[in-house]
Amino acid sequence: xxxxxxxxxxxxxxxxxxxxxxxxxxxxxxxxxxxxxxxxxxxxxxxxxxxxxxxxxxxxxxxxxxxxxxxxxxxxxxxxxxxxxxxxxxxxxxxxxxxxxxxxxxxxxxxxxxxxxxxxxxxxxxxxxxxxxxxxxxxxxxxxxxxxxxxxxxxxxxxxxxxxxxxxxxxxxxxxxxxxxxxxxxxxxxxxxxxxxxxxxxxxxxxxxxxxxxxxxxxxx
Amino acid sequence: xxxxxxxxxxxxxxxxxxxxxxxxxxxxxxxxxxxxxxxxxxxxxxxxxxxxxxxxxxxxxxxxxxxxxxxxxxxxxxxxxx
Numbered sequence: 001x002x003x004x005x006x007x008x009x010x011x012x013x014x015x016x017x018x019x020x021x022x023x024x025x026x027x028x029x030x031x032x033x034x035x036x037x038x039x040x041x042x043x044x045x046x047x048x049x050x051x052x053x054x055x056x057x058x059x060x061x062x063x064x065x066x067x068x069x070x071x072x073x074x075x076x077x078x079x080x081x082x083x084x085x086x087x088x089x090x091x092x093x094x095x096x097x098x099x100x101x102x103x104x105x106x107x108x109x110x111x112x113x114x115x116x117x118x119x120x121x122x123x124x125x126x127x128x129x130x131x132x133x134x135x136x137x138x139x140x141x142x143x144x145x146x147x148x149x150x151x152x153x154x155x156x157x158x159x160x161x162x163x164x165x166x167x168x169x170x171x172x173x174x175x176x177x178x179x180x181x182x183x184x185x186x187x188x189x190x191x192x193x194x195x196x197x198x199x200x201x202x203x204x205x206x207x208x209x210x211x212x213x214x215x216x217x218x219x220x221x
Numbered sequence: 222x223x224x225x226x227x228x229x230x231x232x233x234x235x236x237x238x239x240x241x242x243x244x245x246x247x248x249x250x251x252x253x254x255x256x257x258x259x260x261x262x263x264x265x266x267x268x269x270x271x272x273x274x275x276x277x278x279x280x281x282x283x284x285x286x287x288x289x290x291x292x293x294x295x296x297x298x299x300x301x302x303x
Contacts, residue, residue, distance in 0.1 A: 158283055165286030172293075203279040206272070 091197025241288025
């Protein structure tokens with residue numbers, strides 16, 4: 001079927017590799033982020049508008065992470081902050097004409113969830129050592145070992161499906177409304193999409209923070 | 222009845238979405254009501270409450286999203302149709 005929301009929208013082929021619209025959007029987001037970063041680090045003086053805006057962003061993010069983890073957020077800030085900023089921009093890409101949110105296709109959320117899955121173990125082993133980290137699978141009771149192990153892939157899977165399903169279904173709803181009602185009526189849905197995109201990025205980051213916090217022993221989860 | 226699988230798939234998708242929307246909607250309503258009551262009692266805890274509420278709502282909504290994904294798989298990527 002042609003109109004499937006699950007099939008990628010191929011723009012060009014580079015050799016045997018198909019480049020879809022979502023991948024191009026990801027590249028544009030990466031370019032914008034790199035440009036902003038370079039402009040701030042090289043050109044902007046401390047105290048200028050751009051530098052102050054980024055400072056506010058970083059301070060807010062680290063404050064939120066500190067509230068959830070209850071410890072120094074500095075080791076976790078690069079990963080979690082990049083996750084949040086990237087997912088916000090990726091979700092908001094739906095607003096720009098010609099762009100499609102990369103998170104509305106299953107491979108980007110899968111990659112992000114895999115990053116979270118691996119970094120949970122990385123931070124856990126870093127904080128507690130290998131034996132100490134593996135021991136937390138036996139808590140509170142060794143009989144719960146199968147459930148503790150099972151919860152790792154299932155929560156990673158649900159992290160992926162949550163982001164993918166929300167963004168994809170939202171795109172799908174807008175497509176149906178455009179098909180049924182024409183030009184102007186989808187605008188409220190697009191505004192709702194801005195809200196949904198930011199909330200989903202927040203939730204993804206908070207859940208990643210909680211998982212990492214549970215692995216390093218800061219919070220119960 | 223050559224296209225019996227398609228017909229059953231459409232019914233399955235409709236049932237998945239409709240029944241998969243009922244309980245998450247009900248439980249999200251209960252969660253929001255409880256959070257509203259807690260904020261009304263303790264307005265100074267609104268920050269913590271709303272953060273926990275959002276995460277909880279996302280957890281509940283994931284159930285509805287699972288049903289939606291199953292329905293869309295049935296409609297667009299059905300493994301049983303040729």
